Amino acid sequence: MTVLVTGGAGYIGSHTVLALAEAGEDVVVIDDLSTGFSAYLPEGVPLFIGDAGDENLLEGVIAQHNIESIIHFAGSVVVPDSMRDPLGYYRNNFTTARNLLNVAVKRGIGRFIFSSTAAVYGNPDQVPVPEHAPTRPLSPYGSSKLMTEIMLHDVAAAYGMQYVTLRYFNVAGADPQARIGLATVGATHLLKIAVEAATGQRAKIDVFGTDYPTPDGSCIRDFIHVTDLSQAHRSALAYLRNGGASTTLNCGYGRGYSVLETIDAVRRVSGRSFAVQYAPRRPGDIMTMVADTSRIRGLLDWKPQYDDLETIAAHALAWEDKLFHERHGELRHAASA
Numbered sequence: 001m002t003v004l005v006t007g008g009a010g011y012i013g014s015h016t017v018l019a020l021a022e023a024g025e026d027v028v029v030i031d032d033l034s035t036g037f038s039a040y041l042p043e044g045v046p047l048f049i050g051d052a053g054d055e056n057l058l059e060g061v062i063a064q065h066n067i068e069s070i071i072h073f074a075g076s077v078v079v080p081d082s083m084r085d086p087l088g089y090y091r092n093n094f095t096t097a098r099n100l101l102n103v104a105v106k107r108g109i110g111r112f113i114f115s116s117t118a119a120v121y122g123n124p125d126q127v128p129v130p131e132h133a134p135t136r137p138l139s140p141y142g143s144s145k146l147m148t149e150i151m152l153h154d155v156a157a158a159y160g161m162q163y164v165t166l167r168y169f170n171v172a173g174a175d176p177q178a179r180i181g182l183a184t185v186g187a188t189h190l191l192k193i194a195v196e197a198a199t200g201q202r203a204k205i206d207v208f209g210t211d212y213p214t215p216d217g218s219c220i221r222d223f224i225h226v227t228d229l230s231q232a233h234r235s236a237l238a239y240l241r242n243g244g245a246s247t248t249l250n251c252g253y254g255r256g257y258s259v260l261e262t263i264d265a266v267r268r269v270s271g272r273s274f275a276v277q278y279a280p281r282r283p284g285d286i287m288t289m290v291a292d293t294s295r296i297r298g299l300l301d302w303k304p305q306y307d308d309l310e311t312i313a314a315h316a317l318a319w320e321d322k323l324f325h326e327r328h329g330e331l332r333h334a335a336s337a
């Protein structure tokens with residue numbers, strides 16, 4: 001009984017593969033390494049380098065391994081890029097999932113966990129946002145995820161598949177032992193930028209908008225530690241194996257922190273000062289995005305362990321320090337070669 005993880009060499013995928021491997025699960029990964037890193041997979045986890053929508057590759061992997069469940073992370077994740085290249089995003093997020101589901105149905109793989117996003121809600125009418133809130137994505141990225149959610153629902157209804165769609169809120173932090181973390185060059189996530197500033201890799205951090213009608217004028221987000229999120233995938237898998245009905249679940253802690261509070265947390269845990277510059281609002285930003293978490297807490301046996309902004313910031317910082325020294329060392333090495 002093996003779990004196929006697509007995009008398992010990426011940020012969230014690699015933390016989930018680690019959690020599964022540590023729990024003794026057999027895992028195989030398909031990843032095209034477009035933004036992932038093979039080095040972040042635990043020893044012994046087979047990696048098939050290729051497209052998760054390549055049906056021949058999928059058939060080959062399934063023929064070699066006894067796949068019982070699929071966790072589908074592979075996709076393109078940068079909202080502004082999706083505005084510039086909508087067709088690329090619909091292909092890599094929607095068409096890839098369509099091909100993967102086609103093979104899953106043909107091969108009778110009956111359990112599917114899908115990485116979706118809070119971006120499907122667009123600007124919410126109510127906060128915290130429940131899963132039944134209207135879905136009005138503001139970007140091709142959000143639309144491509146919502147279309148995949150709808151397709152998965154229809155496929156499950158037609159072929160008797162069980163699925164859990166997980167709508168992640170703002171994923172942050174790194175493995176508490178700093179074995180893996182977010183390594184994408186040019187990542188745009190707030191906490192990543194803040195720890196890059198704290199490690200001296202950036203001269204400053206911009207705060208996009210300080211005139212929102214929030215207590216300190218900056219946007220508010222619900223940050224979830226990537227290790228807690230990886231455990232939510234394990235819990236979702238256990239839920240499906242126990243016969244749980246298909247469902248869609250918000251993944252957050254249900255608590256919001258402002259952009260300024262988040263930057264302050266990085267300053268506190270790092271003990272380092274860096275420049276913070278107030279900048280205009282970033283187009284397309286949602287003001288406040290906080291999850292209603294009652295459904296995930298009620299349905300899954302999931303107990304978050306790192307629901308604390310300073311802990312998330314500290315883990316992100318420890319990983320960034322390690323990454324910076326590794327990359328810096330590599331550069332020195334290359335320069336002297």
Ligand SMILES: NC(=O)c1ccc[n+]([C@@H]2O[C@H](COP(=O)([O-])OP(=O)(O)OC[C@H]3O[C@@H](n4cnc5c(N)ncnc54)[C@H](O)[C@@H]3O)[C@@H](O)[C@H]2O)c1
Nearest residue numbers: 007009010011012031032033034035036051052074075117
């Ligand atoms: N990071 C977040 O805050 C966030 C929030 C909501 C949802 N998500 C979703 O979670 C998933 C993982 O995101 P992440 O932050 O780990 O990003 P990531 O870029 O680190 O991971 C994506 C992985 O998928 C691989 N990949 C991309 N397209 C592929 C393809 N066609 N075939 C095979 N491999 C492919 C990449 O090489 C990478 O390893 C994505 O589906 C993303 O939309 C992420």
Ligand SMILES: O=c1ccn([C@@H]2O[C@H](COP(=O)(O)OP(=O)(O)O[C@H]3O[C@H](CO)[C@H](O)[C@H](O)[C@H]3O)[C@@H](O)[C@H]2O)c(=O)[nH]1
Nearest residue numbers: 117118119169170188189190193206207208219259282289
């Ligand atoms: O240098 C920065 C970077 C970000 N921000 C602000 O910080 C907040 C969070 O921004 P991120 O880019 O870190 O995250 P988003 O909330 O825009 O989006 C993230 O969370 C979404 C769900 O809410 C989607 O899942 C999406 O894929 C994922 O990138 C926003 O108000 C943004 O304007 C800054 O002020 N300065």
